[in-house]
Amino acid sequence: MAWNPRVERIAPFRVMSLLETAQAREAAGHDVIHLEVGEPDFPTPEPVVEAGRAALSAGHTRYTPAAGLPALREAIAGHYAEHFGAVVDPRRILVTPGASGALLLASQLLAGPGDRVLMADPNYPCNRHFMALAGAEVDAVPVGPESAWQLDAGLVEAHWRDTTRLAMLATPSNPTGHMLDAGQLAAVAETVAARGGHLLVDEIYQGLCFDLEPLSVASLNADAFVVNSFSKYFGMTGWRLGWLLAPEAAVEPLARLAQNVFLAASTPAQHAALAAFTPECHGLLEARRSELGRRRDALLAGLSRLGLAPSLPPQGAFYLWLDISRVSRDSEAFCRALLEEENVAITPGTDFALHGGEHHVRIAFTTGEARLEEAVSRLERFLARR
Numbered sequence: 015m016a017w018n019p020r021v022e023r024i025a026p027f028r029v030m031s032l033l034e035t036a037q038a039r040e041a042a043g044h045d046v047i048h049l050e051v052g053e054p055d056f057p058t059p060e061p062v063v064e065a066g067r068a069a070l071s072a073g074h075t076r077y078t079p080a081a082g083l084p085a086l087r088e089a090i091a092g093h094y095a096e097h098f099g100a101v102v103d104p105r106r107i108l109v110t111p112g113a114s115g116a117l118l119l120a121s122q123l124l125a126g127p128g129d130r131v132l133m134a135d136p137n138y139p140c141n142r143h144f145m146a147l148a149g150a151e152v153d154a155v156p157v158g159p160e161s162a163w164q165l166d167a168g169l170v171e172a173h174w175r176d177t178t179r180l181a182m183l184a185t186p187s188n189p190t191g192h193m194l195d196a197g198q199l200a201a202v203a204e205t206v207a208a209r210g211g212h213l214l215v216d217e218i219y220q221g222l223c224f225d226l227e228p229l230s231v232a233s234l235n236a237d238a239f240v241v242n243s244f245s246k247y248f249g250m251t252g253w254r255l256g257w258l259l260a261p262e263a264a265v266e267p268l269a270r271l272a273q274n275v276f277l278a279a280s281t282p283a284q285h286a287a288l289a290a291f292t293p294e295c296h297g298l299l300e301a302r303r304s305e306l307g308r309r310r311d312a313l314l315a316g317l318s319r320l321g322l323a324p325s326l327p328p329q330g331a332f333y334l335w336l337d338i339s340r341v342s343r344d345s346e347a348f349c350r351a352l353l354e355e356e357n358v359a360i361t362p363g364t365d366f367a368l369h370g371g372e373h374h375v376r377i378a379f380t381t382g383e384a385r386l387e388e389a390v391s392r393l394e395r396f397l398a399r400r
Contacts, residue, residue, distance in 0.1 A: 066286030082109025116258035136367035191328025221247030316390030
C-alpha cells in the first residue's frame with residue numbers, strides 16, 4: 015500500500031528493539047542492568063501524586079482550555095521568574111501532551127516544504143523527525159568536543175542558507191549532556207535574528223545541571239520558542255505533560271493548532287503538576303539532582319579506570335556520550351553483544367547521530383551507584399574478551 019512519503023523519512027528507535035530484548039532476558043531470569051532508556055528510577059514525587067489523586071476525587075476530569083489550565087500556566091510563568099529572572103506572560107505558555115506535543119506545535123508553525131532547519135548532530139532523533147513530518151529539510155551539523163557538542167553561533171553562521179528558516183538547540187543536550195552558557199546562547203539568538211530566522215530551544219533537561227547553573231533562553235530573548243517538559247526534572251514521565259513558550263504573536267495560531275491536534279492536555283495531570291512548583295517538591299527534586307550528579311561522577315570514575323571516560327564530562331541531563339571507536343566501529347553490534355554476554359543494556363549512537371553514531375554509545379546513569387559500578391565491572395569483563 016502507498017503511505018504518505020514523509021512517513022518513510024521517520025527512522026525507528028533502535029533502542030526500543032534493544033529494550034524489548036532486555037526485558038525478555040529479564041523475564042527469563044537474567045539480572046539486566048538498564049542504562050538504555052532516559053527515565054531515572056525515581057518515582058513521581060509524592061506531592062504530585064497526592065495532587066493527582068485529589069484532582070480525580072474532586073472530579074477534575076473535564077476539558078481545560080486548549081492552551082492549558084490557567085493556574086498551571088501562571089505557575090510555570092512564576093517558575094521562570096523565580097529561577098531564571100525571566101518575566102513571562104502566562105498567556106505565552108501553552109500546556110501540551112508531553113514535550114512531544116510542544117514540538118509538534120512548534121514544527122507545524124515554523125517549518126514547511128522548502129524550508130531548512132539547522133540542528134546539531136548528534137541530537138534527539140524526534141527533533142529532526144518532527145521537522146521532516148512538516149515537510150522541511152534538516153541540515154544536521156556534525157558537532158564534537160571542539161564546540162562542546164553544541165551548535166554554536168559560528169556553526170549557525172557557517173551553515174545558514176537562504177532557505178534556512180529555523181535553528182534548533184538543545185541545552186542540556188540528549189544524548190551528550192552538554193550545555194550552552196548564557197553568552198553562547200545569546201550569540202546564537204543574535205545570529206539567528208540577524209538572518210530573519212526563528213530560534214527553537216529544547217530545554218527538557220533544564221533543571222538537571224551539575225557544573226553550570228540552570229539557564230533559560232527566556233531570560234535572554236523574548237522571541238525564542240522554548241520546549242520544556244514535566245518528564246525529566248519533575249519526574250512525571252508517564253503523566254505526559256509539557257509546555258511550549260512562544261512569542262506573543264505566535265500564541266493565537268498555536269492555540270488554533272492545539273485545538274485541532276489534541277484539544278487539550280490531560281486535565282488530572284495538569285492539576286497534579288501544580289504541586290511540582292511547591293517548596294516541598296522543589297527540595298525533593300533538588301536532592302534528586304544531587305543524586306544524579308553523584309551517579310555521573312561514579313560512572314565517570316569507573317570509565318576512567320577503563321580508559322573510556324569522555325574528554326568533556328556531561329554538564330547536565332543524565333547521559334554519557336561515549337566514544338567506543340578504539341574497541342568497535344559498530345555501536346549496534348556492540349550494544350547487542352554487551353546485552354547478550356553481560357546483561358547490560360545501553361543505546362547505540364546510531365539512534366542519535368547521522369555522522370559517527372556507529373562508534374558512539376549513550377549510557378543513561380538512571381540507576382543507583384552500586385548498579386552503575388556493577389555495570390562498569392561487567393563492561394570491563396566484556397572488553398577484556400576483545
